[in-house]
Structures are given as structure tokens and as C-alpha cells.
Amino acid sequence: MAKRPDLLPGTLDMLILKTLSRAPMHGYGIALSIKRQSEDVLTVEEGSLYPALQRLLLQGWVKAEWKMTETKRRARFYTLTAAGRRQLGLELTQFEQMIAAIGRVLQDA
Amino acid sequence: MAKRPDLLPGTLDMLILKTLSRAPMHGYGIALSIKRQSEDVLTVEEGSLYPALQRLLLQGWVKAEWKMTETKRRARFYTLTAAGRRQLGLELTQFEQMIAAIGRVLQDA
DNA sequence: ACCTATCCATAGGAAATCTATGGTTGTGGC
DNA sequence: GCCACAACCATAGATTTCCTATGGATAGGT
Numbered sequence: 001m002a003k004r005p006d007l008l009p010g011t012l013d014m015l016i017l018k019t020l021s022r023a024p025m026h027g028y029g030i031a032l033s034i035k036r037q038s039e040d041v042l043t044v045e046e047g048s049l050y051p052a053l054q055r056l057l058l059q060g061w062v063k064a065e066w067k068m069t070e071t072k073r074r075a076r077f078y079t080l081t082a083a084g085r086r087q088l089g090l091e092l093t094q095f096e097q098m099i100a101a102i103g104r105v106l107q108d109a
Numbered sequence: 110m111a112k113r114p115d116l117l118p119g120t121l122d123m124l125i126l127k128t129l130s131r132a133p134m135h136g137y138g139i140a141l142s143i144k145r146q147s148e149d150v151l152t153v154e155e156g157s158l159y160p161a162l163q164r165l166l167l168q169g170w171v172k173a174e175w176k177m178t179e180t181k182r183r184a185r186f187y188t189l190t191a192a193g194r195r196q197l198g199l200e201l202t203q204f205e206q207m208i209a210a211i212g213r214v215l216q217d218a
Numbered sequence: 219a220c221c222t223a224t225c226c227a228t229a230g231g232a233a234a235t236c237t238a239t240g241g242t243t244g245t246g247g248c
Numbered sequence: 249g250c251c252a253c254a255a256c257c258a259t260a261g262a263t264t265t266c267c268t269a270t271g272g273a274t275a276g277g278t
Contacts, residue, residue, distance in 0.1 A: 009118035041210035101150035
């Protein structure tokens with residue numbers, strides 16, 4: 001029944017890292033940011049987001065600390081580490097290479 | 110340990126359909142074609158390819174028949190159906206939309 | 219005789235995502 | 249005061265997709 005995916009599998013980590021490269025942010029804010037920047041095309045479900053953030057923490061690509069939001073709420077803010085920045089660069093490179101390769105397959109010739 | 114993927118997850122069906130849209134082909138030939146067109150960036154493992162072809166058959170997007178190769182071998186040739194052609198169009202549209210959206214998230218601004 | 223390339227296919231496991239839940243806490247409307 | 253809703257976090261379970269590993273058959277070249 002061909003379910004429409006919310007995003008391209010394998011790109012979530014990259015999107016999160018990229019978002020955090022602009023500014024530290026909490027989970028909910030990351031989801032909103034990606035949705036907004038993609039003009040509502042990409043939706044990051046919470047059930048995908050939080051496990052992804054756990055992975056990124058484990059890999060040491062982000063670090064987290066509890067803080068208060070401007071709206072007076074407890075929230076966990078994530079910050080990109082140096083390793084995370086390297087990883088982002090790596091993923092960007094590979095992604096672009098993949099996209100270029102797929103483009104070659106898709107082009108009519 | 111960041112394993113380098115052979116292709117972008119979620120794009121295999123589209124790549125197969127696109128390849129078959131050019132000409133009917135057998136499995137092994139599809140894999141070679143994708144590898145060649147992508148200039149060796151994308152590799153379709155046989156363990157991914159044949160299950161994918163079964164899925165496509167089940168969905169009615171391709172049909173298959175046994176024939177002889179130019180090299181005198183038994184091989185199963187797959188042909189795109191009308192439904193498969195529609196599906197390919199759909200996947201292409203969604204893919205491009207996704208890529209554009211990801212591009213917006215990745216761009217610096 | 220052997221090796222390699224050509225060809226098909228499945229089983230089992232790993233990884234990523236979604237659905238479904240469940241919970242806490244501010245704020246604004248009534 | 250109460251209720252609905254938005255803002256936040258998180259996990260469990262199912263599903264899907266892909267990879268690794270395996271097994272098999274056959275043609276052609278050396």
C-alpha cells in the first residue's frame with residue numbers, strides 16, 4: 001500500500017547535525033526547525049527523533065544538557081561536538097556523491 | 110563504526126524501475142547497469158536485488174519471463190508494466206520533492 | 219580439470235523509521 | 249477554578265529495507 005515516508009531514510013542524522021550546526025537546540029525545536037526549513041515537506045516524528053538523538057549522543061557527535069526554555073520549560077539542549085562537525089562533513093560529502101550517482105542513473109540518455 | 114552504504118535506502122525500487130523503463134532486462138543485468146551508469150558509486154547487492162524484484166512482481170509493477178541470453182543462458186527477464194510506469198513517475202516526483210526539501214535544510218542561510 | 223563470470227534465489231540478522239503510548243508542565247480561554 | 253492545548257521528553261513494538269552469507273547451476277576459456 002505504498003506508504004509515503006516522512007523523510008528519506010538515512011538522512012535523519014545528517015539533518016539533525018546540520019540543524020544543530022546553526023545553533024544548540026532542544027529536540028522539539030529541532031523537529032520544528034526541519035519542518036519549517038523544508039517548507040513542511042519533511043516531518044520528523046518524535047518516535048524517530050529521540051532515538052536518533054540517543055544514537056548521536058552515544059557516538060559522541062552531540063552533547064546534551066538540561067536547561068530552561070524562554071517559555072520557562074525544562075528542555076534538553078543538544079550541542080554539536082567537534083566530532084559531530086566532522087561527521088556532518090563526512091555525511092554531506094557522501095550524500096552529495098550518492099545524489100549525483102542517482103542522478104546519473106535517472107537521467108535519460 | 111559508520112558503515113558506508115551501497116546506496117541510499119528507499120531508492121532501490123525507483124532505480125530498478127527506471128532501469129527497466131529503458132529496456133527489459135534480467136536481474137544480473139540490472140545490477141550491472143546501475144553500477145555502470147552510476148560510475149561505480151552505487152552497488153546493488155544480489156541479496157537486495159532479488160527480494161526487491163519479488164516485491165515489484167507482487168505489486169504488479171513488473172512482469173517476468175524466462176528467456177535465453179545472448180550468451181546462451183537461462184535468465185529471467187523483467188519488463189515494466191503500465192502500473193510500473195505510473196509508479197516510477199510517482200516515485201520520481203516524490204524523490205525530487207524530498208531532495209529539494211533536504212536541500213533547503215542543508216543550505217546555509 | 220579448473221577457474222571465472224554469468225545467472226538465480228533465500229535465510230538470517232542488523233538498522234532505521236513509524237505508530238502507538240504514556241507522561242509532565244505552562245498558558246490562555248471560559 | 250477548570251479544561252484544552254501546546255510544548256516537551258521518551259520508550260516499546262512492528263515494519264520495512266537492506267546487507268551478509270550461503271548455495272546452486274552453467275558456459276567459456278586455459
